Amino acid sequence: MFRSLDRNNDGEIDVSEIQQSLHSLGVCVSYAEAEKILHSMDKDGTMTIDWNEWRDHFLFNPITNMEDIAYYWKHSVVLDIGECLTVPDEFSEQEKRTGMWWKQLVAGGMAGVVSRTGTAPLDRLKVFLQVHGSRDRSLHVLRGLREMVAEGGLRSLWRGNGINVLKIAPESAIKFMAYEQIKRVIKGNEGTLRVQERFVAGSLAGATAQTIIYPMEVLKTRLTLRKTGQYSGMWDCARQILHREGVRAFYKGYVPNMLGIIPYAGIDLAVYETLKNAWLQNYSHSSPDPGILVLLACGTTSSTCGQLASYPLALIRTRMQAQATVVGAPQLSMFALFQHIVSREGIPGLYRGIAPNFMKVIPAVSISYVVYENMKRVLGVVSK
Numbered sequence: 001m002f003r004s005l006d007r008n009n010d011g012e013i014d015v016s017e018i019q020q021s022l023h024s025l026g027v028c029v030s031y032a033e034a035e036k037i038l039h040s041m042d043k044d045g046t047m048t049i050d051w052n053e054w055r056d057h058f059l060f061n062p063i064t065n066m067e068d069i070a071y072y073w074k075h076s077v078v079l080d081i082g083e084c085l086t087v088p089d090e091f092s093e094q095e096k097r098t099g100m101w102w103k104q105l106v107a108g109g110m111a112g113v114v115s116r117t118g119t120a121p122l123d124r125l126k127v128f129l130q131v132h133g134s135r136d137r138s139l140h141v142l143r144g145l146r147e148m149v150a151e152g153g154l155r156s157l158w159r160g161n162g163i164n165v166l167k168i169a170p171e172s173a174i175k176f177m178a179y180e181q182i183k184r185v186i187k188g189n190e191g192t193l194r195v196q197e198r199f200v201a202g203s204l205a206g207a208t209a210q211t212i213i214y215p216m217e218v219l220k221t222r223l224t225l226r227k228t229g230q231y232s233g234m235w236d237c238a239r240q241i242l243h244r245e246g247v248r249a250f251y252k253g254y255v256p257n258m259l260g261i262i263p264y265a266g267i268d269l270a271v272y273e274t275l276k277n278a279w280l281q282n283y284s285h286s287s288p289d290p291g292i293l294v295l296l297a298c299g300t301t302s303s304t305c306g307q308l309a310s311y312p313l314a315l316i317r318t319r320m321q322a323q324a325t326v327v328g329a330p331q332l333s334m335f336a337l338f339q340h341i342v343s344r345e346g347i348p349g350l351y352r353g354i355a356p357n358f359m360k361v362i363p364a365v366s367i368s369y370v371v372y373e374n375m376k377r378v379l380g381v382v383s384k
Helices: 015-024 031-041 051-060 066-074 093-098 100-118 120-132 141-152 154-158 161-166 168-187 195-225 234-245 247-251 254-283 291-325 334-345 347-351 354-359 361-379
Strands: none
Touching (some): 015 031, 100 120, 100 161, 120 154, 120 161, 120 195, 120 291, 120 354, 141 154, 141 354, 161 168, 168 195, 195 247, 195 254, 291 354, 354 361
16 A cells, blocks of 8 residues: 555655545545645654554554545435435546446435435425415424325325435436536546535536426425325326416426525535544544444534525425415515515524424435445445
């Protein structure tokens, strides 16, 4: 391993060689961060590491492979909680050559299917409160569940889940392809993206995917809110919307949805990177493996922060998608709807339905992680 990092074969490793080695593994670190890594091993203050310093460091702090650390952090953001995962996973050149990238995507997709299905009742409850909570401010989580079950039975709690699961595959594929192309435009064929560049590339890839699959988002909302017998299925729902409201109805709420990508992606990525770096700086000396709990904590916290920032826009998007289904509801624009909500319900009205949204985070993350790890095993993706 020492020889693989010693790129100029001079018997010593310097800062630039550490930085280049991590870049080749798909982990982008700054020169200052690489300097900190070297400093932790440099005992004589020369800012280079010879074989003796390298050997002594890993005798007391054993690690089998530098790629282990990179692998854990790179592929720890696939936790699907049913929201828009804006920044796609990045894969090294070796993973692309060996075909591991598509196995990772399949494992992530299956994790999303099981996770979303398991938490579908809470997701439907969130949409129900977002749309109907304004007409009855006493409507809360338990009462909302009772009303849904009373109207359509226990099976009604999974309304809209079919199309929510169905859109995972095209959205993931489009986002991955768009991300790769945008990354190539930003960086060329060399190097990996910095955090800011990942944010830009991820946001643009997310916007591309959302633009293409957005009609499915509208169908999901309508199917989630439907009354018993209102639609015979997804195609009947699409046909009725097209007949009664026209093609434009399939893009209601599109603008707030696009605007919501920016705070969600930016805050989710920034918080995740901050937590990751904090753990590496404070605890990596005792163990290079962050462990399941650290990964879950980082992913859950960052995603929750992203949701808090983008939730008002998500609520406005859902209200706009559902306006035609609510009797007597005015057909308002994004700004008019925002003013309407704030004037009648205040700022708390912009966060209506957020309780079930937070309730589903921990079970969704846990289910997603367990299924993802098991699917990787089935597909032969070995966790290093």
